[in-house]
Amino acid sequence: MTGYVPINKDLIREITVYDIPSTWSQLNMLNHLKAWGQVVAIKFKSQQKYVTVTVLIELNQAANGLWNDGVWTAPLGGLPVRWFPANWNLKQRKERERFQAVLKGVPASVTTAMLYPENPAHSILAPIGCKAFKLIQDRGSRKLITYFESWADLDKVIGKPFSLDEFTGDWMRYFTPNLKQRRRNPQKMNQEGDSKVRPTNTNTQSSKKQKVAKEIKNIDKALGGIDKLTILAEIRSMLRKLG
Incomplete structure (x- = not known):
């Protein structure tokens, strides 16, 4: 917003302006736009060599005459620029091309x-x-x-x-x-890596049980003639509590 309060609302237009050189500073653009009237608000969008401007402006009589006559090009800072109603979408603006x-x-x-x-x-x-x-x-x-x-x-x-x-x-x-580049195809997934079967929780639990059973069997052999049944019962009881 520039702080300007419009006097004649019938002359207010919201305009999109093409072909403004990117070498112009924003202050230069505002000064050049004074030839069209009083700027109320303005937005800038840089596009490589050019800047596209959307401006809310109270046009003077000369600029308003060009606008109402349907002129496609208006002088700005000594250069011809193309202007469009700001509510036109890109397809409507491209229709003029x-x-x-x-x-x-x-x-x-x-x-x-x-x-x-x-x-x-x-x-x-x-x-x-x-x-x-x-x-x-x-x-x-x-x-x-x-x-x-x-x-x-x-x-x-x-x-x-x-x-x-x-x-x-x-x-x-x-x-x-x-000028739009084609979108690149996404990188191919590593099918070989994705096809590998990961161990499930069920397989992991089964493996643990097998290890426990093997350890119990080894203990059973080592105890020999000792009261192994009592000891094994206690071991199994402890394992159940841990499980």
Whole structure:
């Protein structure tokens, strides 16, 4: 909580924000979010190169206009970030990644600032109708990934050439790779060890009785002509008490 008390509850929105660089400090994020309005509460979740933020904010008129227009990307600190209603689950957010196109081999001279000027309506990407974009470095090659609202919009650009600076490439269909590793199979149990039969309490008791009987027999032999019956009776009586 920031301590701010909202004035206009009609402008309060809870928003999940993607694509925030992890190099930004939390204080920087809060300062950049002031361009959208007054922050009431905020949560941060680090994800490698990026941070996902969930913010409860009282939007200003400009930001509220973008939100109500259904814009997928909003400017934050000079960068385009994707925003979603915070009550959307992961499946709903991923639905916006369903229709993607990619340009491969984009040169380093093509920057985010070039693709997303201060007025996004003047972006070189505006004519193709994409709703969001991302520049990524993948295995030594730079890629420009664009997101579309429908298959009809995506189909209009697939296979078509597109020029950026001195670079020209063809749009190709793109799918977000699944980065989740398969769960490893649990280690096999040592069946040989598990198959060994452990001695039971019954077997242990039987073994003890056999030892006692053997000892009594040995004593019986050693006593010879002594009044062994009396002594043996006493021994058996003592053993019963111990048992």
